[in-house]
Amino acid sequence: MTDNHELSAGDLIAVAAIIFGFGVAALTFRIQRETEMPDKGLPSWLPWADRLIITSIVLVAGLV
Numbered sequence: 001m002t003d004n005h006e007l008s009a010g011d012l013i014a015v016a017a018i019i020f021g022f023g024v025a026a027l028t029f030r031i032q033r034e035t036e037m038p039d040k041g042l043p044s045w046l047p048w049a050d051r052l053i054i055t056s057i058v059l060v061a062g063l064v
Helices: 009-036 048-063
Strands: none
């Protein structure tokens, strides 16, 4: 039995697609929430976690 732990291109593409999909879904919910904030009289802002999500989406889409 051989232990081959190398990742193929297909594996990397699958992981990138999962990260991209979850990132877009999370960002969609955040955008919906932030568009409702001014209606409630609360300030609208972009936290660091959202910036991290945006960065990961751009990196995954650009590098893979």
